[in-house]
Amino acid sequence: MNDYTLPFNEEKIREIEKTFKTPFYLYDEKGIVQCVEKIKEAFSWNKGFKEYFAVKATPNPAILKILHSLGCGLDCASSTELMLAQKIGVTGCEIMFSSNDTPKEDYILAKKVGAIINLDDCSHIDFLAQNAGIPETVCFRYNPGTDFIVQNDIMGQLKQSKFGMTKKQLLESVKKLSKMGAKKFGVHAMLASCALNEDYYPTLAKELFSLALEIKKEAGIALSFVNLSGGIGIPYKPEETAVDILKIGKKVEEVYKNIIEANGMELSIFTEMGRFVTGPYGYLVSTVLHEKSTYKNYLGLDASACDLMRPAIYGAYHHITLLGKEDAPKDTMYDVTGSLCENNDKFAVDRMLPKAQIGDIAVIHDAGAHGYSMGYNYNGKLKCAELLLEKDGNVKIIRRAQKPEDYFATLDIYPEFRK
Numbered sequence: 001m002n003d004y005t006l007p008f009n010e011e012k013i014r015e016i017e018k019t020f021k022t023p024f025y026l027y028d029e030k031g032i033v034q035c036v037e038k039i040k041e042a043f044s045w046n047k048g049f050k051e052y053f054a055v056k057a058t059p060n061p062a063i064l065k066i067l068h069s070l071g072c073g074l075d076c077a078s079s080t081e082l083m084l085a086q087k088i089g090v091t092g093c094e095i096m097f098s099s100n101d102t103p104k105e106d107y108i109l110a111k112k113v114g115a116i117i118n119l120d121d122c123s124h125i126d127f128l129a130q131n132a133g134i135p136e137t138v139c140f141r142y143n144p145g146t147d148f149i150v151q152n153d154i155m156g157q158l159k160q161s162k163f164g165m166t167k168k169q170l171l172e173s174v175k176k177l178s179k180m181g182a183k184k185f186g187v188h189a190m191l192a193s194c195a196l197n198e199d200y201y202p203t204l205a206k207e208l209f210s211l212a213l214e215i216k217k218e219a220g221i222a223l224s225f226v227n228l229s230g231g232i233g234i235p236y237k238p239e240e241t242a243v244d245i246l247k248i249g250k251k252v253e254e255v256y257k258n259i260i261e262a263n264g265m266e267l268s269i270f271t272e273m274g275r276f277v278t279g280p281y282g283y284l285v286s287t288v289l290h291e292k293s294t295y296k297n298y299l300g301l302d303a304s305a306c307d308l309m310r311p312a313i314y315g316a317y318h319h320i321t322l323l324g325k326e327d328a329p330k331d332t333m334y335d336v337t338g339s340l341c342e343n344n345d346k347f348a349v350d351r352m353l354p355k356a357q358i359g360d361i362a363v364i365h366d367a368g369a370h371g372y373s374m375g376y377n378y379n380g381k382l383k384c385a386e387l388l389l390e391k392d393g394n395v396k397i398i399r400r401a402q403k404p405e406d407y408f409a410t411l412d413i414y415p416e417f418r419k
């Protein structure tokens, strides 16, 4: 069971509000740091372990710097994400470049900064060679092409997945790149998303460790690393339970002993978690602007799907707390909405909440990953600010809210839009 304890109360938000208007994102540094420490502990048995945080989840320099200071690398997927990494001083093998359908400019920059390039397809070898050259270290993204089943649960229909290459292609790619001068190799796969099953990583590890064994036998090449990528889930819904990352680490260790160590091999484990690292530690804080009763009761917030689109596009559940009413009976059913001219702009549908009042603060939980970063500007809505609740309780702005000038920036081709 998820208890949705907040690292702040209404008084704290009322104080923050004096400086920063809602809506804003608020990230809890302490929560993020503790999570990373736990991940490191879970895989401390593996000498070369490294978490490459998936930048797309929370692409804020302040958050990325905290993660880097804890020893994390960054997983980038585009040239702009590479530039973001560069700006905060993360380069070389501290970057995993896991892209697909990659433009040549991106490969050129990835090679230039010395990132570990994760090839999504065998056809990219020549494309990379022609445009950027062959790097010393290369990773290959694997797609087993079967249903990926963990404890009778089909977690991915991989024949439908655009990602990765077949085993045959992968084996040929390793041999080819070795001939072309690459020296170190790794394999990568992400076969599920938001997995709450603690056997996801261990099952994936078994698949990739076995592949490492096959590569050794077939091509005579010992892999340097296996990248388990992201996909570890968080409990969004009240009835869901958080995974125990220490247990997951132990189970991966067992598989490692049975397959890798038993065959006299050694390799580093990498991960690319995003959601698990920042998801639970980011909150979208907003104010109730309007209450409306027609055929249903509606609470209109000052945030919209432009700030957090997961409910609108996936029907995703995000828990909502009305501050100061944590212990009040949830006796009123609401649709909690934003202001977009789209009926799917609803943070919650038929949600039981305490009776709300205009001016109440509504906190939307578990918005720390794939929240702000998915935002957009539909209806001319401007993206909100991001704030950091530091370990000592201080609140710092880490991204300002958009201004109309930002919205008009790409219209500077017209004199009337130039400043």
Ligand SMILES: *Cc1c(COP(=O)(O)O)cnc(C)c1O
Binding pocket: 054, 056, 057, 075, 098, 190, 193, 194, 229, 230, 231, 232, 272, 273, 274, 275, 276, 369
């Ligand atoms: C999205 C993504 C991740 C992170 O996924 P989470 O679900 O946030 O853990 C990691 N690696 C790759 C290649 C991705 O596309």
